[in-house]
Amino acid sequence: MTASPEVARLARVFAQDEWRKALPDLVQAIREDEEIIAGGMAEWARGSAAKASDFSYYLVTNRGLHFGVKEGSGGFFGSTSYRNEFVPRGSIASVQFDGMQALEFDGGDGHSIAMICFLRDGLQYSDHDMVGKTAAEQASVAAEALGHTFDW
Numbered sequence: 001m002t003a004s005p006e007v008a009r010l011a012r013v014f015a016q017d018e019w020r021k022a023l024p025d026l027v028q029a030i031r032e033d034e035e036i037i038a039g040g041m042a043e044w045a046r047g048s049a050a051k052a053s054d055f056s057y058y059l060v061t062n063r064g065l066h067f068g069v070k071e072g073s074g075g076f077f078g079s080t081s082y083r084n085e086f087v088p089r090g091s092i093a094s095v096q097f098d099g100m101q102a103l104e105f106d107g108g109d110g111h112s113i114a115m116i117c118f119l120r121d122g123l124q125y126s127d128h129d130m131v132g133k134t135a136a137e138q139a140s141v142a143a144e145a146l147g148h149t150f151d152w
Contacts, residue, residue: 004032010125014039014057022068022082026059029084034061037145040124040138043101043117045069047085058116060145064089065105065114087114095148101135103142116142 008027012020030036038060045056045067056068065087072080093108101120107113118135126141133141140150 007034007036010036010039011057011059013125014041014059017055018070019055019057019068019082022057022084025082026057026066026068026084029066029086030059030061031063034063036061036125038124038126038138038141040122041119042067043119045085045117046115047087047113049085052115052117058142060142062089065092065116065142065146067114067116085114089146092146092148095143095146095150097136097139097143097150101139103139105146118142 007030011026036059039058042056042058044052044054045058046052047069049069049071053068053070058067066084068082069085070080070082087105091107091113092105094106096104102115102117104112105114118138120135121132122138123130124133124138124141143150
């Protein structure tokens, strides 16, 4: 099952530049009945890969958190791949905001399963509109969309 045409269109808005390479993976990962609650561009995102991926997208849906990850070294002889990473809503036990820009998603056993560093002043899709928000405002929307309270 793949994303609905409306969701796929919105995903293309956030998967810009090099992240277009992750679009097929992202559109395949989002189910047809999945609804995007919030989304935008992040300064960086980190999931199962140890290294953070710069200028990634993130999408919060009714199923969980999607975000782009970059793997590989790039460079002259190296190759880089771009893919979507998904963290189901039920896997996120808690969220912690660093007080500046980053929101860490905890898996319940004390280890971080994902971390999103929001743009200081970025556009965020929420309530079916694109709105300019601070990093703290974006983090708050993302945390609450995933069913967690947002604490400074």
